[in-house]
Amino acid sequence: GQQVMQIPQYQHVQEGEDFTTYCNSSTTLSNIQWYKQRPGGHPVFLIQLVKSGEVKKQKRLTFQFGEAKKNSSLHITATQTTDVGTYFCAAIGGGSNYKLTFGKGTLLTVNP
Amino acid sequence: GAGVSQTPSNKVTEKGKYVELRCDPISGHTALYWYRQSLGQGPEFLIYFQGTGAADDSGLPNDRFFAVRPEGSVSTLKIQRTERGDSAVYLCASSSKGPSSYNEQFFGPGTRLTVL
Numbered sequence: 245g246q247q248v249m250q251i252p253q254y255q256h257v258q259e260g261e262d263f264t265t266y267c268n269s270s271t272t273l274s275n276i277q278w279y280k281q282r283p284g285g286h287p288v289f290l291i292q293l294v295k296s297g298e299v300k301k302q303k304r305l306t307f308q309f310g311e312a313k314k315n316s317s318l319h320i321t322a323t324q325t326t327d328v329g330t331y332f333c334a335a336i337g338g339g340s341n342y343k344l345t346f347g348k349g350t351l352l353t354v355n356p
Numbered sequence: 357g358a359g360v361s362q363t364p365s366n367k368v369t370e371k372g373k374y375v376e377l378r379c380d381p382i383s384g385h386t387a388l389y390w391y392r393q394s395l396g397q398g399p400e401f402l403i404y405f406q407g408t409g410a411a412d413d414s415g416l417p418n419d420r421f422f423a424v425r426p427e428g429s430v431s432t433l434k435i436q437r438t439e440r441g442d443s444a445v446y447l448c449a450s451s452s453k454g455p456s457s458y459n460e461q462f463f464g465p466g467t468r469l470t471v472l
Contacts, residue, residue, distance in 0.1 A: 250398075277460065286447060287399060289460035332398050342387065343412065344461065346398030 246271060248335045250347030258355050263320040265350035267333035274336045276316045277344065278307060282329040290318075290331075325354050358382070360464035362448050368470045369438055377433040377467045381450030388431050389461060390423055391447040399447055399463075405431060438471045445469070 249268045257263055267276065275294040279287035291300055293309035293316060300307045306319045320327055330351045334344040361380040369375050381388050386407055391399035401415040408428045416422070420438075425431040435442055445468050449461040 279463075286463040286465050287449075288463070292460060334398070340412075342404060343401055343415075344389075344399075345401070348396070349398050 246335065246337055246345045248333060248345050248347040250333055250350060252350055253348065254351045254353075256353045256355065257323050259325060260322050263323050263327070263352055265318050265331050265333075265352075267316045267318075267335070267347050269314050269335055269337065271337055272313050274313075274341060276309060276336070277334045278316075278318055279332045279334060279346075280329050281332065281349070285329075287332060320352075323352070323354050325356050328352060328354050360448055360450055360462050362446075362464040362467050364467055365465065366468045366470075368472065370472050371438060371440060373438050373471075375435050375438055375469065377435075377446050377469070379431045379433070379448030379450075379464060381429065381431070381448070382452075382462055383429075385450035385452050385462070386428070387451045387453065387459075388425060389449045389451075390431070390433050391449065393445045393447055393466070402433070402446075435469075438469075440471045443469055443471045 251266050277292045278290040280290055281287045291307050296313050297311045298309040304321045308317045316333055330349040332346050332349040334346045363378045388405040390402040392402055393399045403410055403423050404412040405425045408425055420436045423433045445466040447466045448464045451459040451461045453459040
């Protein structure tokens with residue numbers, strides 16, 4: 245089945261530092277979604293990327309979809325303690341237009 | 357408005373017992389999904405409903421797992437003869453559009469299942 249690799253698994257930063265998590269697939273994806281899960285919480289949708297090379301911004305968060313639609317990244321500028329949580333990419337592809345395949349996530353911790 | 361709700365929030369059972377996990381999706385959402393999340397992992401797809409029918413149950417690990425959505429709203433995930441390896445958080449999600457449109461999924465708080 246489809247697999248999505250996400251790195252790094254963990255990232256610890258000082259408040260104010262930047263953070264990036266990467267998502268890679270060996271197959272071309274239809275689209276990719278990003279979710280955030282706070283400790284003890286459930287995944288919450290952040291954004292969806294559909295077009296090749298697409299870049300979207302949400303305040304301090306920048307999301308990119310690769311030109312080949314096989315990779316994506318989430319970059320957070322000037323992290324805050326409220327950014328703590330696990331960030332998951334979730335891909336749709338492999339002939340399905342609804343089944344999300346989640347990466348293992350990147351756990352971000354922020355030292356105040 | 358109300359989000360996706362799941363009951364119970366926690367379920368502790370003994371190996372070999374039968375359990376039912378309930379999901380109430382957002383009103384009007386036609387698509388409903390069940391996922392299983394183990395510690396340190398991303399959610400793993402189990403089954404997808406579009407309306408009342410299970411459009412894709414390819415993620416169910418074996419025939420001990422079954423899910424229904426008889427009226428196209430509430431769904432129940434049923435696990436027979438539970439095993440310790442079934443211990444995980446079971447997440448339900450719903451979305452407002454069918455498979456012809458990609459759409460965000462709204463997740464419930466999950467049911468933490470512990471099989472002793």
